[in-house]
Amino acid sequence: MQLVIEWVTNIILFLLFAVIIDFLLPSGTMQKYVKMAVGLMLVLVMLAPVLRLASVDPEQLIASALVHFSNGRAGEEAIKNQIEQQKKEIQASQRAYILKQMAVQLENDVNEELMEKYGLKADVNVYAKPGDDWRMPDDIKTIEVVLSKQKSAGSVEPVVIDTTKPPALPEGDASLAEEVRAFLAGRWEIDEDKIDVQFRGRE
Structure with a gap:
């Protein structure tokens, strides 16, 4: 959510910047080139999230996903082991009580x-x-x-x-x-x- 807010804020700030430049520049051939450059920069700002994702190394992304998955599995194993240990302790106390x-x-x-x-x-x-x-x-x-x-x-x-x-x-x-x-x-x-x-x- 924070990423989307940051992206929209960047687009709005760039549009305000483009409007101010449009008012300051005199009309003429120079204004046409500036508008084209501002338009290209606006496209780059709008495509920034896609470019950011494309710049991530796929191997690093897969490695982080595997680490997250293995941590989840390790947590599940630890919980299962703890439950099994508690079950054995309860059974041992029940056996001791029965024998008594x-x-x-x-x-x-x-x-x-x-x-x-x-x-x-x-x-x-x-x-x-x-x-x-x-x-x-x-x-x-x-x-x-x-x-x-x-x-x-x-x-x-x-x-x-x-x-x-x-x-x-x-x-x-x-x-x-x-x-x-x-x-x-x-x-x-x-x-x-x-x-x-x-x-x-x-x-």
């Missing part, structure tokens, strides 16, 4: 019975195979079960810490772990190999 809810559900399913049978409370963590399309329970990698001994309120036993000796596994823990693992596998209907049983707070 699954762990809570598994805890609620067995804790009451574990307390009655063994006097134990389970803290459960569920780990699944990476991937977007889950098939449960096939894609469960490990169910980590941390068992803690629940003692009746009021009974306090002295705690003895001996740092000179490595912590020893109490007798019967290994067999208890196997028994609890078998119980959990049957209760949750999952392969025993996927259940990792550990003890917490055992001296």
Whole structure:
């Protein structure tokens, strides 16, 4: 738009200039040549935008168009990559939430019975195979079960810490772990190999 305004302004100024010259020149043969020269100059002023376009190097014009096009494509690629990254982050948070809810559900399913049978409370963590399309329970990698001994309120036993000796596994823990693992596998209907049983707070 600015180019058109500038072009029209140049034509009007040139016409005013031509009229002033026409008034100042005396009539005669000289006036005829001046009018012809002014007419040619007016044609040049009117053709200025076309001449300006013709003076542009075609290779430079094509190169600038290609740069503009490639910048547009690069911007689109960046937006697509950003959307894909956000999608992956949302999926990862959804998977973490699902696994957490699954762990809570598994805890609620067995804790009451574990307390009655063994006097134990389970803290459960569920780990699944990476991937977007889950098939449960096939894609469960490990169910980590941390068992803690629940003692009746009021009974306090002295705690003895001996740092000179490595912590020893109490007798019967290994067999208890196997028994609890078998119980959990049957209760949750999952392969025993996927259940990792550990003890917490055992001296």
